Amino acid sequence: MLSKAIIKLVSSLEQKKYRLENNLFVAEGNKIVEEIIKTNFPIKFLITTSEWLSKNSLNKNIEIYEVEESEIKKISFQKTPQSVIAVCNIIENKLDISEIEQNLTLALDNVQDPGNVGTIIRIADWFGIKNILASYSTADIYNPKVIQATMGAFARMKVHYVLLPELLRKLKNDNNLIIYGTTLNGNNIYEQKLESKGIIVMGSEGNGISKPVLEILSEQLLIPNFSNNLQKSESLNVATATAIACSEFRRQQNY
Amino acid sequence: MLSKAIIKLVSSLEQKKYRLENNLFVAEGNKIVEEIIKTNFPIKFLITTSEWLSKNSLNKNIEIYEVEESEIKKISFQKTPQSVIAVCNIIENKLDISEIEQNLTLALDNVQDPGNVGTIIRIADWFGIKNILASYSTADIYNPKVIQATMGAFARMKVHYVLLPELLRKLKNDNNLIIYGTTLNGNNIYEQKLESKGIIVMGSEGNGISKPVLEILSEQLLIPNFSNNLQKSESLNVATATAIACSEFRRQQNY
Numbered sequence: 001m002l003s004k005a006i007i008k009l010v011s012s013l014e015q016k017k018y019r020l021e022n023n024l025f026v027a028e029g030n031k032i033v034e035e036i037i038k039t040n041f042p043i044k045f046l047i048t049t050s051e052w053l054s055k056n057s058l059n060k061n062i063e064i065y066e067v068e069e070s071e072i073k074k075i076s077f078q079k080t081p082q083s084v085i086a087v088c089n090i091i092e093n094k095l096d097i098s099e100i101e102q103n104l105t106l107a108l109d110n111v112q113d114p115g116n117v118g119t120i121i122r123i124a125d126w127f128g129i130k131n132i133l134a135s136y137s138t139a140d141i142y143n144p145k146v147i148q149a150t151m152g153a154f155a156r157m158k159v160h161y162v163l164l165p166e167l168l169r170k171l172k173n174d175n176n177l178i179i180y181g182t183t184l185n186g187n188n189i190y191e192q193k194l195e196s197k198g199i200i201v202m203g204s205e206g207n208g209i210s211k212p213v214l215e216i217l218s219e220q221l222l223i224p225n226f227s228n229n230l231q232k233s234e235s236l237n238v239a240t241a242t243a244i245a246c247s248e249f250r251r252q253q254n255y
Numbered sequence: 256m257l258s259k260a261i262i263k264l265v266s267s268l269e270q271k272k273y274r275l276e277n278n279l280f281v282a283e284g285n286k287i288v289e290e291i292i293k294t295n296f297p298i299k300f301l302i303t304t305s306e307w308l309s310k311n312s313l314n315k316n317i318e319i320y321e322v323e324e325s326e327i328k329k330i331s332f333q334k335t336p337q338s339v340i341a342v343c344n345i346i347e348n349k350l351d352i353s354e355i356e357q358n359l360t361l362a363l364d365n366v367q368d369p370g371n372v373g374t375i376i377r378i379a380d381w382f383g384i385k386n387i388l389a390s391y392s393t394a395d396i397y398n399p400k401v402i403q404a405t406m407g408a409f410a411r412m413k414v415h416y417v418l419l420p421e422l423l424r425k426l427k428n429d430n431n432l433i434i435y436g437t438t439l440n441g442n443n444i445y446e447q448k449l450e451s452k453g454i455i456v457m458g459s460e461g462n463g464i465s466k467p468v469l470e471i472l473s474e475q476l477l478i479p480n481f482s483n484n485l486q487k488s489e490s491l492n493v494a495t496a497t498a499i500a501c502s503e504f505r506r507q508q509n510y
Contacts, residue, residue: 227411228383229383236377
């Protein structure tokens with residue numbers, strides 16, 4: 001049986017305020033917890049069943065609360081709870097400018113939907129991106145919906161919440177990085193020469209890239225619409241656009 | 256005030272059984288209803304507020320139930336209801352083999368998550384794909400979660416539920432179409448010559464392309480993982496993979 005204190009703590013972590021207060025967040029499910037263990041991400045404790053424990057080897061001194069499935073259902077944030085919940089330590093990622101200088105980095109300008117932010121982290125991880133710069137208005141990476149949508153990729157990604165226009169201006173002026181942004185008025189992404197270093201800015205779901213950031217962009221990139229339907233759609237989902245942009249950057253660098 | 260019969264009807268349409276029985280489905284929200292109206296998709300009736308009606312011009316004889324916001328909240332399937340709900344007629348799309356023969360078409364082999372199916376329809380629409388072939392085990396396009404995720408693109412897409420292996424075999428043998436599939440053992444998609452006609456098969460979230468379909472593929476395509484992290488992720492979300500594949504097919508045909 002879980003103590004009332006533990007139940008209260010876990011429940012509170014759905015809210016950012018309590019995540020910051022406790023420096024903890026929640027990650028759930030077999031696949032995600034496996035990824036966390038694989039990457040040695042710091043786990044404060046696990047809540048799981050005897051069955052899960054019998055199938056998974058934990059080689060570290062992880063504190064474990066062994067409970068019945070029914071107890072997990074009660075505290076889970078998910079609609080279809082699985083049999084393991086990890087409560088993890090929030091880790092502070094240091095912004096290493098030399099790493100940003102030498103690699104491709106994503107920047108999220110007010111991407112508010114947690115599912116989109118999580119999906120973008122998973123995409124960035126697939127494409128070998130190590131750092132994501134996020135405006136303070138972007139959804140919190142430790143939001144349970146973000147964590148779940150990353151499918152564990154959050155454990156490999158350094159996400160930095162920053163004053164985005166200020167940092168981008170600095171990276172452009174002091175570090176000579178190209179600041180790319182995907183917009184509806186840009187140059188066709190398939191026809192542009194894309195560099196192996198630089199920042200790719202993705203804007204918010206409703207409004208795209210904000211004006212202060214737009215002014216800093218070195219180059220605007222357009223993902224062309226191939227529909228010849230007169231009533232064609234006007235926008236791509238931001239995570240979809242991120243996938244297409246990352247794919248094209250990596251293709252040009254490697255093939 | 257909505258009658259009990261209307262409330263009961265709308266509520267029932269969350270379930271496939273009642274959608275088929277009534278030949279109706281539900282689409283919600285400003286953006287999606289605007290797209291439906293724009294594309295002249297058949298609407299049975301609208302449930303909306305006087306405010307919404309004052310802002311939108313409806314040039315057809317659409318039956319309208321004018322209600323208070325609070326009534327919409329009661330019957331909405333959405334967490335954050337907007338001020339318009341459309342109840343639409345299910346339309347039967349005829350499978351036009353000559354159209355399939357001359358274009359790029361997507362095939363979904365047991366893609367079960369409604370959000371993924373909806374996102375894929377939106378992506379396909381963006382990339383000018385007109386038809387989607389779906390195995391019967393793929394999520395129902397008229398599921399409210401699919402409809403919402405398409406952001407209205409469902410109104411421009413012909414989705415056909417079919418015996419997928421049988422149809423693919425026929426398209427390969429009788430119509431000389433190349434059947435592409437994205438797998439983890441394929442040839443690098445960026446290095447393959449991709450044709451402007453053919454079928455791109457996407458597999459299920461957990462298991463990829465099913466064995467019967469795998470055996471029919473003319474060519475397996477791999478979206479390479481660019482991460483050099485030892486604990487890199489093993490899979491892309493199926494909608495993300497669809498976006499990358501469609502982007503690369505269209506790029507090769509046009510640039």
